[in-house]
Amino acid sequence: MEYYTLSRYAYLRYYVLILYYRLAEYPPVVRVWAIFSTLALILIVSILLGIILRAAKSSADLMIIANNRKRYYDHMKEVAMTPRALEPGEIVAMLHLPKNFKMKERQNRLLIPVMHELHQEIHGVMSRVNWQRMLQAFKMPAYFEEQVRSRSIRKRVVAFKDVIDLDANLKEAVASRYLFTKDRKLQIHARLHAARFGTSYPFKVLEEDPNLVFTDELVVKYHNVLVYRSQNGLTMPNFIRWCNRVPINEELRIFAVNEIRLFKRREDCAELLSMLENSRDERFSCAIIQALGDMDYVPAEKEFCRRYLSASFTERQVLAEALGRINSGSPEVLNFLVEDFQQTTDYVTRMRLLRVIYNYGRHGRDAFYQLKATCSPDYAIYFEHIECNLIDSRRYA
C-alpha cells in the first residue's frame, strides 16, 4: 500500500480541484462565485487570527509596561531628582540593574511610556545630566539609533518623536541621513530633531532647501523648537537674515517676522520698517505691520498712515489694528482714523476703525462719542456693539 504525503501547496491545489470538479457541471459564473466565497472565507479567518494575535500581544505589552512602572519608576525618579551629577556606577546601583545589564528591543520599547510619564512629571525640575546618564544606563541611545536605522519608516518616525519627547541624545550623524530624504514626513521629523538638539547652526537646511514647503504644521513645530532652544540657552537663528536672505521661500520669511514679534525682538523693528517700505507682497507686509503694532513701535505710525490710503482691503484691516495697538495717543493718527471712518463705506473696515477709535485713549473715546452723536439712527447699533464689552472683539471680522 502506498502513502502520499502532500505539501502545503499541493493541499491547496487538491482543494481547488475538488471545488472545481464538484462544481464542474455548473455554469462558469457559479464556479467563479464558489471560488470567490472560499477566498473570502480564508480572508475572514486570517483577519480574525490577526486580530486575536494582535490583541494578545498588546495585552502582554500592557502588562510589561505596568511591571516596568512598578519596578523602575520610583528608582528612575530618585536618580533624575538627585541634584548632584551621579556617576554611571551609582546610577546602575540606584536602579538595581545587574552589572552586565542588557535589554531587548521590545523591553526598551516598553520602557519608553514609563520614561515619558516620568519626564512629563519632572522635566522642569530634574537634573538633565542624571537623566541623560540614566538613559545611557538603559542603553536607550543605542536603541534609538537602531530604530532610526531600521527599514520601517514608522519605527524611524516614532524613534525621532521619542527622542524629542524624552530629551534623549541621538548622534547628529545618524539623524542627518534623513535631512533631505524623499519621505516628507520623515524628513520633517529628522529636521525637527536636528533643529531641537543641534549645537552648531541647525537651521541651515531650511535656508538651503529650494523645495521647502513651510506648512502651518511646521510653523507650530518650529516655534516650539525655538522656544525650547531659547529656554536652554542654545543658539537662535537670525530672523532678520531669514527675512532678507531667503527670497525663495515666502512662508519662511513670514514665519521669521512672526517670530520676531513673538520673541519681542524690538532691536529688529527699524529694519522691519525699512523692509515694509519696499515690500510688495501683501502677506509679508501684513506680518510686518502686525509685528510692529504688537511691539508698540511708534515710529511706524507715519508709514502706516501713508500706506493705508493705497492698501488692499486685508492690509487695511491689519493697519487699523496695528495703529490701535501702538495707541500712542497722537492726535494726527486719531484724526486720520476718524476721517477714514467717515469716508469708508465698507462695514468690516468701519467696525474695525470704530473699535480702534474707541480704545484710542481718552481722546479716542471722546471722538467715538462725538461720532455716535452725529451718526444716523441706522448706524447706532454699530456704536452699541462696540461699547458692549461682552462681545468678542473679533466677532465683526
Added chain:
Amino acid sequence: MPEWMLDFFGYFVVIYSTLVISSYIAMAVLAFFEHKKHYTYHDDKYTIEELKKSPYTPGISIVAPAYNEEKTVITNVNSLLSLDYPDFEVVIVNDGSKDKTLELLIENFDLVKVPYAYVEKIKTKPFKGLYKTQSNNPAFKRLTVVDKVNGGTKADASNAGVNVVSNKFFVCTDVDCVLEKYALYRIIWPTMASTRRVIAVSATMRMSNGSIVEAGQMVETHPPHSLIPLFQDLEYTRSFLIGKSALSRINAMQNVSGGFGMFDREIVIKAGGYDGDSFAEDMDMVARMIRYMCDAGEDYRVVQIPETCCWTEGPPNFKVLNRQRTRWGRGLFQFFSVHKDMVWNRNYRQYGMLTLPYILIFELSAPVIEACGYLMVLWLFIEQAINYHTIWVAFLGLYIFAQLLTTVIVSYDLYVGTSFRRKRDYLWFALASMLEPLFYHPINVFFSLRGYWKHIWGTQMVWGNMTRKGVQSAKPKKEVPNA
C-alpha cells in the same frame, strides 16, 4: 415574461454585483493605505502637546443649531463647553424653538441680550438677537446664543451661525451630539499638515446608544444593544472607515457629515452657505464648495480623519428610521437634479469624474435595481422557475462578502485605535452583520424608494423631530465646566 428579458436581467445583475464588489475591494485597499499612512506618521498625543503650547494654533467656532431641545440642551452645551482646545467658541442657534430652549439657556448660563450688529453674509430667516454671558465663569464666555425666526431647516439655522462665527474654521454639529474631548485638535490638524488648502474635514461618527456619558464626556464606549441603532453603527463604521477613508485618499470625498464636520468659513460664504431647500444639505454644501474651488481654478482638499470624534443617537425605531432614510433618499435624488452638470465633468476633477458617477451608479440606482431583483425573485418563485442549484452559491458569495467587509472594518477600527472599551463588544457587530443583509438592507431599500417617489411627485415633506432617548449617564448631575 419573455426569456430574453430574464437573460438580460440575469447578466445585468451579475455584472452590476461584480462591479459593486470590485469597487468595495478597491476602496478597502485604498482605505488600508490611508490608515497605514495615518498610523505611520500621526501621533495623537504628540499633536495635542504641540498645539496646546503654540500661539499659532488656529481658533475654531462650533455651530450647533437647536430646535425644541429643552430636555437635553443644557447638558449638551456643557459638553461642548468642556472640550479641550486653546481657542474655541460655541455658537448655539435657537431656531425659533417653541419650548423653553432659549429660556433654559439664558437661566443656566446667565445670558443677556447684547446689541449686536448682525450682517447677513448668507441669507437666513430674520435674526432676533444675540446673547452673551454676564457670568465670570471663563468657560461660559465662550458661549454665544443666536436667536432667530424658525427657518424650518437645519440649513437655515446653520447659516445664521456661520454669519456670526469669528474664526476661520467652524465645526458644524448637532446639539445632541457628544464630542470627544480632543476632537478639535484632531480635526484641525489636517488643515495645518496639508500642503494644499483644506476646505473641509470630516471625522468618524458613531452611535451613542449603549455608551456611557459622564459630565458631557464619553467615558465608556459600547455598541448599541438594540437592533436598529446597532445596524446603523455598523453602517456608519463601514462608511467612514472604508468608503470615506478611501475617497479621502484620492481627494474625492463626497460628503462631510452634518453631525460633525469642519469647514473653511470663507469658502462656505463664497459658495452661498447651506441650501435651506435641500434635504441633503451637507452633501450639497460640499458639492458647492468644490464647485467654487474648481471654477476658481484653485487647488483644494477635503479630508476624512479615521479617529472617532463624535457620537450621535441613532434612530430608536422603524418610524424614525423611515423618516430619516426617506429624507436621505429624497435628498440624494434632489442632489443629482441640482448638480447633474457636475457628473462626468472634467472641470470638477475627481469629484466630477469619479465620485458623482460612483454615487449615481452604486448609490442612487442601487435601490431601484435591488427592488427589481426582489420582484424578479418573487415572480420566479410564484412561477416555480427558481434554479435552486445555482441561487444558493450567489447568495452565499454575497453573504460571505458582507461578513468579510465587517471583519475588515473591525480590523481597521482596531488599527486606527478607536475601538470599543471591551474587545468582546465587537461580537455585536458580528451579530448585526449576519442579520443586516436579511432584514435591515431590504427595509432601507424600501425607504429610499419612498424618498425617490416623494421627490418625483413633489410631496411636501416636513422636518420631523428625532425622538431622543438620551444617552446613559454614569452619574446624573448638573455639571459646570471650568476653562
